[in-house]
Amino acid sequence: MLNFSFKNRIAFNYIISTALLVAIVFLVIYQVVFYSVSIHIDDEIKVELDKHLDDVKIDNNDTYLIQVDQWRAREHNSINVNPVFVQFYDNNKKLIDKSPNLKSSNLILSDDTFNNDYINSYLNDIPIRQIQTPILNNNKVVGYVVLAMSLDDFEIIDILKNILFLTYPIILIILFFIARFFAGRSIKPVTSIIETSSKITKDNLKSRILLPNNKDELYTLSKTINDLLDRIEDAIEREKQFTSDASHELRTPLAVIKGTLEVLIRKPREKQEYEDKINFCVSEVDRLNSLVDELLLLARFENQKQNNKIENVYLNELILESLSRYSDKIKKNDIVVSTNFNKDFYVQSDYYLVSIIISNLISNSVKYSKNGGQIIIDLDSNKNATHLTISDNGIGIPKNNLSKIFNSFYRSDNSKNPEIKGTGLGLSIVKRLCDLLNIEIQISSQENIGTTIILSIN
Incomplete structure (x- = not known):
C-alpha cells in the first residue's frame, strides 16, 4: 500500500468501499431511468401503432386501403411533442404511403424476423426507435406498417450519464476529506499515545497516557499500555533495588575478608591468632559462596x-x-x-x-x-x-x-x-x-x- 499516514489510510480505505457503493447506486439509478424511459417510448409507439392500424381497411381482394383523410385530419388536429413517423408497405415490401413529416426520407423495413420488435435506428442522423408490424387478413400478410418516434427523451439519459460521471469523482473527493477529518478526530487518542510514549525513557517512567472518555478499543489500548508501563516501572525499580542490594551484600564480606587479611600482615601473629583469622575468612568466603549461589538461583528463576x-x-x-x-x-x-x-x-x-x-x-x-x-x-x-x-x-x-x-x-x-x-x-x-x-x-x-x-x- 502507498506510504500514507494512518489517518489517510483510514480515509482511503473508507473511500474505496464508498466508491464501490456509490458506483453501484449510480449504476442502479441509470438503469432504472433508462428502463423507465424505454418503456415510456415503447408504450407511446404502441399506442400510435394501434391508431394507425385502425385506419387500415382490407377489401375482398386482400388489398388494404388507408383512410388517408382521417389520418391526415388526426395528424393536424393532435399536438405531438414527439413527432411520429409512419410508412406503409404492400406485401411485396414496396412503399405505398408515408407521413408528410418524413418528406424525402424513408424508414427502413427490415426482415420479417424483426416483426413486432423495437429497434433503435437513425433517420437523417437523428436517433429514432421504430417498430414494424405486418398487416394481416385471415393470417395472411397483406402489407406492413413501420412506425417510429424520435429518441429525444433519451437526451435525459445522456444528461443523467454526464451528471453521474461528473459528480462521481467530486463526491469521492469531498467524502475523502470528510472521512480524513473524522478519522483525525477518531485517532486523536493514538496521537496522545505517541506523544506520551516519546516522553517515556528509562529515566522517566512516570508519564502515563490520558485515558479517552469513551471506553472503546482505544481506551482498552491506552489502559493496557499504562498497565504495561506500570509493570515495566516496577520491574526496573526492583532491578535497581536488587542490583543495589546485591552489590552491597557482596561488598560487605569482601571488605571484611580484606580487612582481616590486612590486619594479619601488619605484624607477626601467634599461630592460634592466624588460625582464628583464617577460619573467620573461610566462614566469610562460605557466606559469600552461599550468597552468590542464591543470587544465581534467583536470577535463573526470574528468567525461567x-x-x-x-x-x-x-x-x-x-x-x-x-x-x-x-x-x-x-x-x-x-x-x-x-x-x-x-x-x-x-x-x-x-x-x-x-x-x-x-x-x-x-x-x-x-x-x-x-x-x-x-x-x-x-x-x-x-x-x-x-x-x-x-x-x-x-x-x-x-x-x-x-x-x-x-x-x-x-x-x-x-x-x-x-x-x-x-x-x-x-x-x-x-x-x-x-x-x-x-x-x-x-x-x-x-x-x-x-x-x-x-x-x-x-
Missing part, C-alpha cells in the same frame, strides 16, 4: 519460562529429607518437630523446585525458632488442592513488615537478632518458585508468638 518438569512428587519424603538436612541444628537448639501425615500425599509438580521451596521454608522455621521451640508440619488435602502447613513459635514478624518479606535482601530488623545470619533471598526464591508452579502461599505471623506458612498445591 514454562519448561518445568512435571512429575509425581511425594511430599512426605521431601519434608522428611529437609528435616534430616537440618537435624544437627534442630538437636542443638532443642527444637521439637511434629509431623502430622495421616496418609501419603502426592502432587503433580516439579520435584526439584518443590524441594527448594520446602527446604527454604523449613530452614527459616529452624533458624528463627527459639531454643526449646516447636515446629509443626501438617499435610492435608481436599478436592481442590493439597495443603502444607508449617508453624513455629519463633520470634515472628512484625505486622507492618509482612508485606515486604518477599522482597530480595529484605530482613526484618536485623538489629534485634544479629546472631541470626542470612541473605534475605530465601523467601524471594520461594515466592518466585510458587509463582512458576502456580502454588498459593499464605504467611501469617505475630512478633514473639510465631509464624504460620500455608502452601496450597493444585
Whole structure:
C-alpha cells in the first residue's frame, strides 16, 4: 500500500468501499431511468401503432386501403411533442404511403424476423426507435406498417450519464476529506499515545497516557499500555533495588575478608591468632559462596519460562529429607518437630523446585525458632488442592513488615537478632518458585508468638 499516514489510510480505505457503493447506486439509478424511459417510448409507439392500424381497411381482394383523410385530419388536429413517423408497405415490401413529416426520407423495413420488435435506428442522423408490424387478413400478410418516434427523451439519459460521471469523482473527493477529518478526530487518542510514549525513557517512567472518555478499543489500548508501563516501572525499580542490594551484600564480606587479611600482615601473629583469622575468612568466603549461589538461583528463576518438569512428587519424603538436612541444628537448639501425615500425599509438580521451596521454608522455621521451640508440619488435602502447613513459635514478624518479606535482601530488623545470619533471598526464591508452579502461599505471623506458612498445591 502507498506510504500514507494512518489517518489517510483510514480515509482511503473508507473511500474505496464508498466508491464501490456509490458506483453501484449510480449504476442502479441509470438503469432504472433508462428502463423507465424505454418503456415510456415503447408504450407511446404502441399506442400510435394501434391508431394507425385502425385506419387500415382490407377489401375482398386482400388489398388494404388507408383512410388517408382521417389520418391526415388526426395528424393536424393532435399536438405531438414527439413527432411520429409512419410508412406503409404492400406485401411485396414496396412503399405505398408515408407521413408528410418524413418528406424525402424513408424508414427502413427490415426482415420479417424483426416483426413486432423495437429497434433503435437513425433517420437523417437523428436517433429514432421504430417498430414494424405486418398487416394481416385471415393470417395472411397483406402489407406492413413501420412506425417510429424520435429518441429525444433519451437526451435525459445522456444528461443523467454526464451528471453521474461528473459528480462521481467530486463526491469521492469531498467524502475523502470528510472521512480524513473524522478519522483525525477518531485517532486523536493514538496521537496522545505517541506523544506520551516519546516522553517515556528509562529515566522517566512516570508519564502515563490520558485515558479517552469513551471506553472503546482505544481506551482498552491506552489502559493496557499504562498497565504495561506500570509493570515495566516496577520491574526496573526492583532491578535497581536488587542490583543495589546485591552489590552491597557482596561488598560487605569482601571488605571484611580484606580487612582481616590486612590486619594479619601488619605484624607477626601467634599461630592460634592466624588460625582464628583464617577460619573467620573461610566462614566469610562460605557466606559469600552461599550468597552468590542464591543470587544465581534467583536470577535463573526470574528468567525461567514454562519448561518445568512435571512429575509425581511425594511430599512426605521431601519434608522428611529437609528435616534430616537440618537435624544437627534442630538437636542443638532443642527444637521439637511434629509431623502430622495421616496418609501419603502426592502432587503433580516439579520435584526439584518443590524441594527448594520446602527446604527454604523449613530452614527459616529452624533458624528463627527459639531454643526449646516447636515446629509443626501438617499435610492435608481436599478436592481442590493439597495443603502444607508449617508453624513455629519463633520470634515472628512484625505486622507492618509482612508485606515486604518477599522482597530480595529484605530482613526484618536485623538489629534485634544479629546472631541470626542470612541473605534475605530465601523467601524471594520461594515466592518466585510458587509463582512458576502456580502454588498459593499464605504467611501469617505475630512478633514473639510465631509464624504460620500455608502452601496450597493444585
